[in-house]
Amino acid sequence: MAEPIVSFLLETISTLLIEEAKFLRGVSGEAQQLHSELKMMLALLRDADEKQHEAAIVKEWVSQSKDLAYEAEDVLEAHAFKVASRRRRRGTLQIIRRFASIINECYIRHKVGLEIQSLNTRISNLTRRFQEYGIRAVITENESLNFRQQQLRTTYSYVGDDEDFVGLGDDIQKLVQVLLKEDDQFFGHHEVVSISGMGGSGKSTLARKVYNHANIKYYFDSFAWVCISQQWQTRDILQGILISFLPNKRGEIEKWRDDELVEQLVRIQKERKCLVVLDDIWSTDAWEYIKVAFPTRKKGNKILLTTRNKDVAINIDPNGFHHEQRLLTDNESWELLQRKALGGRPGEEDQDVRILDDLGKKMIKFCGGLPLAVVVLGGILATKHSSKEWDIVYRNCKFYLGKGESIQQNQGEVQKILALSYNDLPYKLKPCFLYLSGFSEDEYIETERLYHLWISEGMVSIEDRIGEESIMDIADRYLHELAKRCIVHAEVPDRFFSIRKFKSCRLHDLMRDLCLAKAREENFLKVIDYRHGNDIESGNSTSSSSGNCHRIMIYLSEQDAQMKYTPLEMEVANKHLRALSFRASRTENCIAELADSQFNRFKMLRSLKIEGVITPGLTDIHDNNNIPDDVFKLPIGNLIHLRYLSLRSSELVISPSSISNLEHLEALDLKFAKILWTENVPLKMHRLRYLNLFSSDDFSLQIQASNNLEILKGFNTGKVDVQDFCELTNIQEMDATVLEEKGAEEIINHISNLRKLKKAYILTRIAELFIQEKGSTLLRQLFCSSNLQHLLLIGPLGRKLPDYDSNFFRNLLDLRLDSSTLEEDPMQTLEKLPNLERLWFWNHVFVGKEMVCHSTGFPQLRLLVLHHLHYVEKWTVEKGAMPNLSHLEIRSCESLGMIPQGLRFIEPLKELVIDKMPVDFGSRIREVDGQKGDDFDKICHIPTVTITGEGEIGLAENFNSIYFSLG
Numbered sequence: 001m002a003e004p005i006v007s008f009l010l011e012t013i014s015t016l017l018i019e020e021a022k023f024l025r026g027v028s029g030e031a032q033q034l035h036s037e038l039k040m041m042l043a044l045l046r047d048a049d050e051k052q053h054e055a056a057i058v059k060e061w062v063s064q065s066k067d068l069a070y071e072a073e074d075v076l077e078a079h080a081f082k083v084a085s086r087r088r089r090r091g092t093l094q095i096i097r098r099f100a101s102i103i104n105e106c107y108i109r110h111k112v113g114l115e116i117q118s119l120n121t122r123i124s125n126l127t128r129r130f131q132e133y134g135i136r137a138v139i140t141e142n143e144s145l146n147f148r149q150q151q152l153r154t155t156y157s158y159v160g161d162d163e164d165f166v167g168l169g170d171d172i173q174k175l176v177q178v179l180l181k182e183d184d185q186f187f188g189h190h191e192v193v194s195i196s197g198m199g200g201s202g203k204s205t206l207a208r209k210v211y212n213h214a215n216i217k218y219y220f221d222s223f224a225w226v227c228i229s230q231q232w233q234t235r236d237i238l239q240g241i242l243i244s245f246l247p248n249k250r251g252e253i254e255k256w257r258d259d260e261l262v263e264q265l266v267r268i269q270k271e272r273k274c275l276v277v278l279d280d281i282w283s284t285d286a287w288e289y290i291k292v293a294f295p296t297r298k299k300g301n302k303i304l305l306t307t308r309n310k311d312v313a314i315n316i317d318p319n320g321f322h323h324e325q326r327l328l329t330d331n332e333s334w335e336l337l338q339r340k341a342l343g344g345r346p347g348e349e350d351q352d353v354r355i356l357d358d359l360g361k362k363m364i365k366f367c368g369g370l371p372l373a374v375v376v377l378g379g380i381l382a383t384k385h386s387s388k389e390w391d392i393v394y395r396n397c398k399f400y401l402g403k404g405e406s407i408q409q410n411q412g413e414v415q416k417i418l419a420l421s422y423n424d425l426p427y428k429l430k431p432c433f434l435y436l437s438g439f440s441e442d443e444y445i446e447t448e449r450l451y452h453l454w455i456s457e458g459m460v461s462i463e464d465r466i467g468e469e470s471i472m473d474i475a476d477r478y479l480h481e482l483a484k485r486c487i488v489h490a491e492v493p494d495r496f497f498s499i500r501k502f503k504s505c506r507l508h509d510l511m512r513d514l515c516l517a518k519a520r521e522e523n524f525l526k527v528i529d530y531r532h533g534n535d536i537e538s539g540n541s542t543s544s545s546s547g548n549c550h551r552i553m554i555y556l557s558e559q560d561a562q563m564k565y566t567p568l569e570m571e572v573a574n575k576h577l578r579a580l581s582f583r584a585s586r587t588e589n590c591i592a593e594l595a596d597s598q599f600n601r602f603k604m605l606r607s608l609k610i611e612g613v614i615t616p617g618l619t620d621i622h623d624n625n626n627i628p629d630d631v632f633k634l635p636i637g638n639l640i641h642l643r644y645l646s647l648r649s650s651e652l653v654i655s656p657s658s659i660s661n662l663e664h665l666e667a668l669d670l671k672f673a674k675i676l677w678t679e680n681v682p683l684k685m686h687r688l689r690y691l692n693l694f695s696s697d698d699f700s701l702q703i704q705a706s707n708n709l710e711i712l713k714g715f716n717t718g719k720v721d722v723q724d725f726c727e728l729t730n731i732q733e734m735d736a737t738v739l740e741e742k743g744a745e746e747i748i749n750h751i752s753n754l755r756k757l758k759k760a761y762i763l764t765r766i767a768e769l770f771i772q773e774k775g776s777t778l779l780r781q782l783f784c785s786s787n788l789q790h791l792l793l794i795g796p797l798g799r800k801l802p803d804y805d806s807n808f809f810r811n812l813l814d815l816r817l818d819s820s821t822l823e824e825d826p827m828q829t830l831e832k833l834p835n836l837e838r839l840w841f842w843n844h845v846f847v848g849k850e851m852v853c854h855s856t857g858f859p860q861l862r863l864l865v866l867h868h869l870h871y872v873e874k875w876t877v878e879k880g881a882m883p884n885l886s887h888l889e890i891r892s893c894e895s896l897g898m899i900p901q902g903l904r905f906i907e908p909l910k911e912l913v914i915d916k917m918p919v920d921f922g923s924r925i926r927e928v929d930g931q932k933g934d935d936f937d938k939i940c941h942i943p944t945v946t947i948t949g950e951g952e953i954g955l956a957e958n959f960n961s962i963y964f965s966l967g
Helices: 002-019 028-051 056-090 095-132 135-140 169-180 203-211 214-219 234-245 247-253 258-271 284-293 310-316 330-342 351-367 371-381 387-401 412-423 429-438 447-456 471-484 509-521 566-571 592-601 656-660 722-726 741-751 773-783 901-905 919-923
Strands: 192-196 222-227 274-279 302-307 321-324 489-491 504-506 526-529 551-555 579-587 607-613 644-646 651-654 667-669 674-677 683-685 690-692 703-705 711-716 733-738 759-764 790-794 814-818 838-842 850-853 863-867 874-877 887-891 911-915 944-948 961-965
Touching: 028 056, 028 095, 056 095, 169 192, 169 203, 169 214, 169 302, 169 321, 192 203, 192 310, 203 274, 203 302, 222 234, 234 247, 234 258, 234 284, 258 284, 284 310, 302 310, 310 321, 330 351, 330 371, 351 371, 351 387, 371 387, 371 412, 387 412, 412 509, 429 447, 429 471, 429 509, 447 471, 447 504, 447 644, 447 667, 471 489, 471 504, 509 526, 607 651, 651 656, 656 683, 722 741, 733 741, 741 759, 741 773, 874 901
Parallel strands: 192 302, 192 321, 222 274, 274 302, 526 551, 551 579, 579 607, 607 644, 644 667, 651 674, 667 690, 683 703, 690 711, 711 733, 733 759, 759 790, 790 814, 814 838, 838 863, 850 874, 863 887, 887 911, 911 944
Antiparallel strands: 489 504, 944 961
8 A cells, every 4th residue: 555655645746846945945856866767666556556466565655764764754845844944034134143043044944855865866766666576576477456446436426335235125114113012021131133144144224224214213212323333431321321311411311320311311211211222342341330220110111222242232132132143145236236337227138238238247256245344336337347357356346255265154255355445446535544544443533623634644635626625625626536436434414414425425434444454554543542441553463564554553552651652652653643632521631741752752643632632730721820830731833734733622731823834734632621821911823724722711712814714613702802803814614602792793794705605604693783774784695605505693782684685595405494583574685596405494593473384485495494483373385385395393383373274285295203292283184093184185295204292392202102104
């Protein structure tokens, strides 16, 4: 995998030679020669990477090549940055000191020139040895596999779990019947139903099918799904279940003690019929810690668990119902492969198609009925369009699996199938995939953070831009490519507006195993995990080559104040470390000893994460003017190459000037962080693209960010000067909290002039502002922000929305209004927005009694949510209104008397959700024992109608649910 590493390093070096050329004068000749040497080496590396040869001599040569490429980038960048920094400071020095600085610069040039010459010699010698030792001959013995060279964009489309599910319908029905059965003799002591099987056999998919089955939704009152996995915490499991039961009490639940969590869980399960899914449980230890929360006398409660080890299920409940997941038959595997590789299209009477069928049926034999293996193989074949390409995959499939071996007998062969998908990736996507190895098992990875990490290390190429795409858009497309190849499970934002295609992503367990193995093999990333008393590298495996590891992730335990970090001290000898991450669980972890002694060695860091780390004694300090001298202060001022810095959920003391020294910082994440600043000076961040200030910090900030800033989160007029915000003209995404009238006026004026702004969240707590005439003018001005696509407005908006104007929100796709307290019907304005697709009314948006959607209103609306409109008594939908509506939710609108007559005319409407509405409201749309409710005919064309929380008003805890499907 050195080829993609060297490739993106070479791109960075090319950028340096162009953008920093004036700072490389005097060494430009040597730098250009270095660039040429690396290009020659890259060509040889591509040969090695294409052949995927396993010879030890090739691996060693590849490892040395990669290390030299990292060193080359470091030498050039360090020199350019140092000269640039000196020149910026030199303008303020006296004339005599200028001459001294110039002489010193000449000395530095001479020194770096010698370093570059040495690198050129070493690269040249390495390339020569490539020939002398016959490495090229070793590689070219293998048949060329040029089919692995894929373009970044393909026609293969990403599909969801429903299309990946084949042949197990009988298992669903069986498990549903078991879960609905209340015979104590049938169930064991804890009424446990288990699904066991090997990794990738579809256990979780089957559990999801059962969990979401209509009869299950009808029978049980409350539901919870938690992933246990190998790294589990008792409190996290209990909290996860309880929050699923009581979502409105998340804030309270997170503060409860463990015994309070158990008490509430027991109480709820005694009052309701509950289904809890414990997904991917690896050992009985987790169950021993949480079983006290599950009462054993209440009939009707069920636990559904999935595990790779059926002994775990038997030990948890010997008398429970244990389902062992079977593998797919050949016919079922072929059906699934067709869906993934051919889009499910039927075979045609064509010679080439018949050859594809024959090859496909041969290839599924090697998958051994394992659904994941079939899906991954299908993802590869989906990009192959000829029988020749399929034949190459078929022959490569036999090579990886080994002739005559089966997956059932040797699970290690599964990784070889998964490796097919990895090897088939375009070279630019390989490091992006390997970066996922640094995240926890079953972790839902926030894509926005992932993209910034990719970008900080140069893994996202601006050369791949299409049209006006931002670099974040390119990263989003990279993840889309990984998802299409079934390498990554990417979660699409569901009913929540997002400027990105994906909200989060995660790796399947087996794919993560592959990712970890490849990361170790390539010395790409090392994970050191101190949790649960471990101080070993994740995976318990050493690297296969002798090169330096350039990324280290450390998971800290609760006892790290006494830890000496011996393994880490051995690793940080590598002065070319690119990424370092500390992750803790909001406990007092002491990194001071490590930081003071080691941070100066990390001068080439591009990415630094210190998350969940609390400095001892900091919680007692409430005044940044009285910080004791002995309190640990994060020493990051020398990390001038840093592009990404995250202090999320940490409590630290930092000097603002030290952050201002990070002249190349592009992303700063202070979400949920408490930072004590040692002095009240501006944060100068001239290259910043992303800034998240959504923190618990009580102190105000002065921010001087450049017009490169594209994403601004957590902007608060109580903490940051509004004028600082108004100087930013390149903002594309933002959220702001406005606490005073003047700030609101300046912010809205500025927002309306931001030509690139696509998404905005605005929270205003000034009830009087929009009542005034000036406020009405500001609101109209905001509605004329023509480039906005996603808008959330929280807070009072006055008596009414502005009368419609043809300039209003021409590009708006999503709008959410929250706590607007409008007195006049907002529909008369909003229904005329030409491109609005999704609309949320949340918490007293309208306090009037009647709403009307006229016949030509909402031409593009697809989703409508009406939530907590407590005063609305009548809602009229005229024929022809909302012609494209597919999803409608009515929640906690207890004064509403009936479903609108006009819903019967909306044919695309596929789903209707009724939640926390009066019993009479639900009765009007039901058919019970052949008796149709008064409003049944209005909704009988809707395939799915869900009624939950019937009779509940506000936060009542008695929870009932009804789910039925029509048509």
